């Protein structure tokens with residue numbers, strides 16, 4: 001355990017209309033090196049904290065949710081500030097609105113959440129050096145191999161919601 005409890009932690013957009021609070025630590029933090037994340041971030045990778053959507057408390061203006069294409073073909077929904085349009089988090093087809101992929105750089109203190117795992121390293125930009133102390137996968141991974149037990153338990157708790165979402169899409 002860290003000597004200082006870092007959560008809840010707050011973040012928001014550039015114009016400060018959207019402010020949010022993460023009520024707990026995330027399930028896992030992805031550093032994604034796929035070409036889609038590179039394009040969407042305009043940078044070398046995306047840093048996404050995956051967390052139950054009901055643990056992201058809105059403190060200001062509600063973000064607007066924009067349907068955006070995704071690599072899977074199923075699309076994603078990106079929550080953006082209605083004023084400055086900055087992207088704060090995404091919902092992907094796998095868990096839909098049940099899980100938010102919060103952009104770590106929008107936290108007031110993004111240093112809180114270094115990546116737990118590097119994914120899609122097959123398209124990693126060549127100058128990026130991966131740390132030796134974190135797992136890395138050329139594409140994706142098996143959840144049971146990477147997530148801590150507590151996060152797997154938390155996922156079990158929201159699984160009925162995820163399954164209901166999946167059923168609603170069929």
Ligand SMILES: [Zn+2]
Pocket residue numbers: 013014015016017018081082083084085086
């Ligand atoms: Zn804004």
Ligand SMILES: [Zn+2]
Pocket residue numbers: 032033034035036037038046120
């Ligand atoms: Zn990606």
